[in-house]
Every structure is written in C-alpha cells, then in structure tokens.
Amino acid sequence: xxxxxxxxxxxxxxxxxxxxxxxxxxxxxxxxxGDVRMGKYLEVRLQGLxxxxxxxxVEEMCRRLLANLVMEDFRFxxxxx
Amino acid sequence: xxxGIVTFPGSLDDRDSLYGLGTVLGQHTVNLxxxxxxxxxxxxxxLPGGFxxxxxxxxxxxxxxxxxxxxxxxxxxxxxPVLGMCNGFQILCESGLLPGAxxxxxxxxxxxxxxxxxxxxxxxxxxxxxxAGEILRLPIKHxxxxxxxxxxxxxxxxxxxxIVFRYVDATGQITxxxxxxxxxxxxxxxxxxxxxxxxxxxxxxxxxxxxxGGEDGRKLFLSxxxx
Numbered sequence: 575x576x577x578x579x580x581x582x583x584x585x586x587x588x589x590x591x592x593x594x595x596x597x598x599x600x601x602x603x604x605x606x607x608g609d610v611r612m613g614k615y616l617e618v619r620l621q622g623l624x625x626x627x628x629x630x631x632v633e634e635m636c637r638r639l640l641a642n643l644v645m646e647d648f649r650f651x652x653x654x655x
Numbered sequence: 656x657x658x659g660i661v662t663f664p665g666s667l668d669d670r671d672s673l674y675g676l677g678t679v680l681g682q683h684t685v686n687l688x689x690x691x692x693x694x695x696x697x698x699x700x701x702l703p704g705g706f707x708x709x710x711x712x713x714x715x716x717x718x719x720x721x722x723x724x725x726x727x728x729x730x731x732x733x734x735x736p737v738l739g740m741c742n743g744f745q746i747l748c749e750s751g752l753l754p755g756a757x758x759x760x761x762x763x764x765x766x767x768x769x770x771x772x773x774x775x776x777x778x779x780x781x782x783x784x785x786x787a788g789e790i791l792r793l794p795i796k797h798x799x800x801x802x803x804x805x806x807x808x809x810x811x812x813x814x815x816x817x818i819v820f821r822y823v824d825a826t827g828q829i830t831x832x833x834x835x836x837x838x839x840x841x842x843x844x845x846x847x848x849x850x851x852x853x854x855x856x857x858x859x860x861x862x863x864x865x866x867x868g869g870e871d872g873r874k875l876f877l878s879x880x881x882x
Contacts (some may be wrong), residue, residue, distance in 0.1 A: 583758075587803050588837060590763050639720070642713055642749065644756040645803055 575620045577632045579650040581641045582613030616640060620652075628652045656880050658682050659697030661727070661743075663689045663707035663718045668740065668860060672703045675860040680876055689721040699736040699780075699879050700727055702743025704796070704858060714757060714799045715745030724750060736780040736879050737852045741797055744844070744854030753845055753854045754812065755804035760797070761837025767796040769868065770835055772820040772843045772857055773827055779819055779850040784878035790827050791820075791871040793857035795835060800856040802838040802845070812845060820844035820855050 583589045589611050596610040618635065620628050632650050641648040658676050662669040669686065677684040685695050689707075694700070708717035718724060724746070731737045731752050739747040747753040760766060771792050774785040785791075804812070812818050820843040824833040834841045836856075844855025859872030 586805065587758060588761060588801065590759055590761050590837070594763055639712070639716065642716065642756050644748075644754075644805070644808075645758055 575623065575625075575628055576653050576655050577616075577618040577620060577628065577650050578653065579616040579618060579632065579636060579640055579648060580613060581616070581636075581646050581648045582611055584645055584647055587645045613646070625652060656682055656699060657697045658684045658699050658701060659687045659694055660684060660701045660703060661687045661689065661723055662703075663705070663721060665706040665709050666703050666742070667705035668703040668742075668858065669705070672701050672740075672860045675863045675872075676701070676876060679863045680873065682876075682880075687723055689718070689723050692722050692726050694726050694730060699738070700730060701860075702727070702737065702739040702746050703860070704741030704743060707742055707746065710799075713749065715742060715747075715749040718742075718746045719750040728752060731847075731852050734849060734851050738781050738875065738879070739852075739854040740858055740860060741795075741800075741856055744856055745799065747852060747854040752852050753847055754808050754817070755802055755845065757799050757856070758801045758803055759799050760801055760835075765796070765798040766800070766835050767794070768835065769794050770843070770857055771823050771825065771827075771833070772855075773823045773829070775818050775821055776816045776846070778816060779846045779853050779878075780882060781853040781875045781878050782819060783882035785874050788827070789874075790823060791859075791862075791874065792869050793859055793862045793872055794868070795857045797836070797856055800836045800838065802842045802856075804839065809839065815848050817846050817848065818842055818844075819846045819853055820857070
C-alpha cells in the first residue's frame, strides 16, 4: 500500500519559490500562467494496515511531522500497488 | 551559571557558543549530545545555529524529535531559560515551544550581513538586562529566516508582548528596507508567554568581542545571568 502525500504552502503564506517559477514561466512566454505554488510530494510505503487504518495513520503522520500546519496544508491518497 | 549547548548532527555554531559562553564570558559550559536525555544539571540551554539533520523536510523539523529535545521541552515547560539562535529558533518553532514558523527568505538568497534589531520587550530571561527600545547590532546568516504566523497568533503575540526583536534601520525605525528577509512586521525574534524561551534569527554568539565586529550579543547572555 502506498500513501501519496502532497504538502503545499498555505494560501496566506508568501511562497517566493512559486513566485520565481511563475516569473520564469512568463519569461518563457507562457502568459496563461497565473499563480504557482511550490510544495512537496512524498511517497510513504505502508505495511500490514487496512485502508481505514492507513488513512488514520497517514493523517496523523502529516499532522505530527510531514506538514507544519502553521505554514503548510496537506492532502494524501492511499493506493494499492 | 551552568549552560548546556546542544549539538545535533549538522549543528555548526555549537563550538562558537561553547567558546563564547565559556572562554569569552567565563561561564561553566557543557555540551549536550542530541542522542542523550541527560541535561547534566544545566541552568540554561542554548540551541545553536546550523543545519540540524541537513534541514531535511523542513528546518528544525527532525531535530524536534531527537531524545535531547524531549528533555529540553520538559526543561522549558518547567520555566528553565532556553535560547534558540537561527536554526535553534527554527527548532523551537517546530517543537511548539514558540509560535509561528520560519520560511524561505523573500529574496530566495542566503543572507550573511550585519543587522540592527530593536529590543521590543525586556520581560524575557534574555532581554531583562536591556532597555526597551535599545538597538543591538548583530549578524544574520540564514536562508530561511522569514517569520510567518496567522493573524490570530500575531494578535496574541502583540497582546502578550511576545515580539522580542524587530529589524530596524540605523535610526531605530522599522522600515521595509531594514527588513532583510521579508519577515512579518520585521520580526527577528519572539518569546513564549512566560518569557523563559526566546528564539531569534540573528547571532548574539557571533557578537561577543569587539575584535570580531561587536559586543552587543553579550547583553542577551548577561541578562540571563542577572535575572
């Protein structure tokens, strides 16, 4: 079982990396680009859990370590491999 | 006073802190190792700058779960004085001992320069010997020093006088050009409600000797001695 975890900066938080990337995309003349937010993608491999247990455990992992809720939001999906 | 300076894998100002507190200020110092739980009877703790655990995941995020930090958290919760500088400030925020978080500098550049900070409150263990409004000249060297927090927390910080230091210009004014990294309201350092835990991005331990550029950093450490 695999948890795909996405951690992104909160809307209210300045994201200078995202801004710099948006600027570069504009330089490449992708004028349709609006806002870019840069976050992290994590793959967490899990063993011996039911889907419900996995959901609950990964939620806890995100809150305790993988994301800092002061500055980041998270979401995740659990997939069978 | 017996000071404990914590070394994490990737700490790099721990030696400077040991030298500064021990050799320059004549204090009794002991080095605390990240894998230990024993605080060796210290009366104050310093979390130094550097790149603990390689800054992996987020600055300070992994140091928070080291064995020594469980003891530091207990020490701080019981009212013991704890000073976090640079990466130490990031660790204090990640461990929940201080509110807020530190994110990438607005410029995306690593900044190494001298700054001026204004003492906003003297009711902390590390500013009790300063006067309110006093300006200190201290160096910064960081890539992630932009302090952020939500509106509700910012209001709490203001209401309880928890903003300890703000970046100012040479005349002591809070200006946009004096803000080196985009930090919220020019905040350079904050404290907890009790005033025993202080975190700041500038480096007082690098400003203890005139020969090395200035002595203003002494005031933070001497405050803890006298109060």
